[in-house]
Amino acid sequence: MSVLIYGTIQSVILMLYAYGFSLVYGISGIANFAHGGLYILGGFVTWSFMNYLGIPYFLSAVFSVAVMGLLGFVLYWGLLLRIRGINLSELVVTFVAGIAILEVLAWKGLYGFYYNLPVFVKGGITIGDVAVDYQRLFVLASGVVLAGLMWLFIHYTNMGLSFRGIAQDERTALSLGIESDWMGALSLALGSALATMAAILILPLGVLEANIGYEVVIYAVTVSIVGGLESTSGMIVASFIIGFGQIVVARYVGSSWMVIVPLAAIVLILAIRPSGLFGKYKEIEERI
């Protein structure tokens, strides 16, 4: 029972980690390695709104999602646009921008127990014979709601449809008047906002530390690769596989072995099906 509950929660956490990364990659083809940096920065911005400006928690959460979305937009418009199409440079710039964010935050002293976000609702309940605190349930619920909303957004709004158009065929989308740079910038903004939402939901469970950013990016990339990089449903399935795998290993083998699970999952998936569980490309040679 406890494996079931905590496995589900862990899976949803992984899904939240990976959502923004997978979305940005799916739309604009940019592997946003700055994802972990944006995640932690989102948490820190929320914290600063609360503690420096004294804005109430929910309001500052909304503000910081907006601010981080804008930052993602600026990241694309200011940096990535200039080197669009040079694979190596895109890679290096996002990777390095993420590290720069994390290092500046670490330098500002973002570790230890001083920085943390409050939980939404204190306390917890017992389901069957397992104690769960409300925050974890809240993460679970909002993860499901977020995934549902994103699905609706992608499938039923104009902007979501343009995103899909760009992802499917950039040239055809261009000829229909969808500007790919604009969409790329918006996708990065959305990815950054999603990272911030994930941070606001998940960070109250632990402390706000710069090092977590690296973990986030590792998990996001792992989950996206195992699921198949272009596919959102694959990403969700993969996060459930890895999440449950981790909880099972933590329960029956030992919690220090949890890190083996993503590594094993990656090795297995690459040996069996290199394009990922739901990857569209059957031919590996197409994966440029």
Added chain:
Amino acid sequence: MNKGEAKYRRERLDRGIKARSDTIYAIASRGDMLYLLLPRVLPIFVAFVLPLVVGEYWIKVIVYAAIYGLLALSWDFLASCGLFSLGLAMFFGVGAYIAGALNYYFHWPVVVTMPVATLAGAILCTALLSPVVRLKGVYFAMITLIVPLLLSRLVVATKMVGGSHGLTNLTGFGNEWFSVYFTVLSLLVCLFIFRRIIRDDYGLVMSAIRDDDRAVMSAAINIFWRKIQVLFIASAVGCFAGAFMCHNYQFVGPSVFALDYSLIPLAATALGGQGTFVGAVLGSAILVPLSEALRAFGGLRVAFYCVILIASIILLPEGIFHYMARKYHQIERLVKS
């Protein structure tokens, strides 16, 4: 748009001396010979003389620069074949751990551990990454980024080979002069070999795989086998650097998988210019001393680094070496268009 720009455009021309001495192999004078030799001999000369003039502290910096230079060469070699790695630390760490473990548990001398670590590490890394060579570009980069991070967590979690404390009291070199000249010499030898390889038919196939792998496949060349060979060579160089560093520090711990060892070679190559190997070495010769000079900034050092790197990528995408080579070989002038 102003009128001057509309009427004139820049034109680049090869200098006469380049046309005479470079392609036609008709070296006419001492000037021509000097033109060809100077950019090749002068850096080597500087590399050998520099340790004699700088102090003890900067000798260590030269050793680091040479080691990072080796890693950058390894990165550039992989990239010449279209394999963009974000995890050079994997090669470095595997080499360091093999050499360290052999020395710590079996007390093998350095003369044995370093070659063994180089070969065994290269075989191990190639075996680990061999399923991944089917992937290209960003995909390969993502996998290689997370493998060293996960490996370091594996070492800490399973408490194998020393766990988070690492292995201490390894055999050192004792002599600074030996380590500085050994690394500089290895770097130059490696640079020379790589430049020969890339100019050869073998290198031609490598660049062809990077540019259009399907064309290479249709020429009945097994690209996966080629990529595995390239991976082996590059990882051997990386493992050698790791094995050297572990004896130099006399310590090996999970920190050998740190992001630094992936980031700095990458930054060096991006700064120096990719594809010629000289750029990689030049980049690390600039970046590593610079990072020592930035040590005053403490924790912000890495952030500064990142900013320099982003700026150099966006402002000078071709890299310093290509820029310098262009200025050396070509003249620019304005012509009427």
